[in-house]
Amino acid sequence: MSLQDRLVRASRAPVVGRLAYLWLKSLGVEFPQSVQFGDRLELAHGAVGLVVHRRTRIGTGVTLMPGVVIGRSDSYVAETAESTGGVVIGDRVTVGAGAKVLFRSGQDLVVADGTIVGANAVLLESTGADEIWAGNPAKRVGTRTA
Secondary structure, three states, X not given: OOHHHHHXXXXXXXXXXXXXXXXXHHOOOEOOOOOEEOOOOEEHHHHOOOEEOOOEEEXXXXXXXXXXXXXXXOOOOOOOOOOOOEEXXXXXXXXXXXXXXXXXXXXXXXXXXXXXXXXXXXXXXXXXXXXXXXXXXXXXXXXXXX
């Protein structure tokens, strides 16, 4: 388990949470305390450059590589307290290095269980279970068999 993995978990602790969050930021990882995540979250290779939107939910056994961005595709639209939408990442998902997973305001983009998002892909739509997505914009290129 990397230092970043430990800091993400520590950022949820009542006393040291804010300090852990700031330490993560200093290491190049933006992982807001509002992000919900399951067991066995792996920030592979320290996930330097990782940016996660505050309205993201992450399942169990998820791997996020360096340079991943999970955020809004319409960031030019002002976000308000009433803004809705976000990203829901299922269980056993891998998001490759440099990939972008982008939702529009009011949209819930779902990365279904077992999905693989390829390196440098730009995912703008929800996926089905055990699918492999790649490209810019990302398209379904296959399915997982194991």
